[in-house]
Amino acid sequence: MKDRLDALEIALTNELREYEFYKMNAERTTNPLGKAMFETIAQEELEHYERLQELHKVWEKNNTWPETIPLKVNKTNVQNILKDVLERVAEAPPADMDDLEAIRTAIAFECDGVMHYELLKQGSTEPNEKAFFNLMANIEHEHFVSLKDTEELLVSPDAWFRMRERGGLDGG
Template structure:
């Protein structure tokens, strides 16, 4: 991948992060389920952070026409399972979900899975280690979102089974 293709891929990534953020905010507003609201808002915040990091990179890259010497390799980590558990401690567990909630989670998981592949491919085509590390980090974060959304999908499909799994994650062998 040449420099022009990389810059174009970065522009695609910027666009994707904003589209995903809009999707998450729209669904946070749409759902009546407090858990769905919290989860969608949290991931929307993460997408803004990703966008800001990518934007910094884009500006520096365009200025110098090459991968910048310094790009922050730190982003906030989000564990949606922890968010699920903490939110569920403080809400009415009988809060209703609707088909739209589950469909939104499945669509979001799809976005994140595509993001994993996109950033992995960018990392694989990179020759600069800083560039490779940056895109690998973004791929790992998108993967965390993907796995967290799958976890949320399990909750929305079968809350009782999800609670059992979370509360009994350690099996007593005695």
């Protein structure tokens, strides 16, 4: 049980660190895509932190997975950010190296998050606990995929648009 609580404490630390990272970068960037992406993920990470904090408090007190705390978290909306921002601007917003570095750091955070929640899920024998950590892993995975997509857009907008438009190069 102690190792499960220790793993949960690591998740708490990571979620708070990620929230602060996303919030700081949302304030720093002038890129509308980066700002929207960082703001949305920051709010989601804060929600994760708050749910994990509730869980930790009860779990530590009762030495068991809580049956009375509603451990639902909102599903992520991050996959719509790219589409929404690009509908409002004529072309991909220019990226600076700070934005790209922040996106790449965020990708590493989310990858680590997926692995951590998968390990928590695999170590669980309680169905509600398994389901909760599975949901958390899936949300972190969606963050990861959206951030990779954003990285691709910032690095090579032409290639990104070409892939999304499925245009053909028939030479004719």
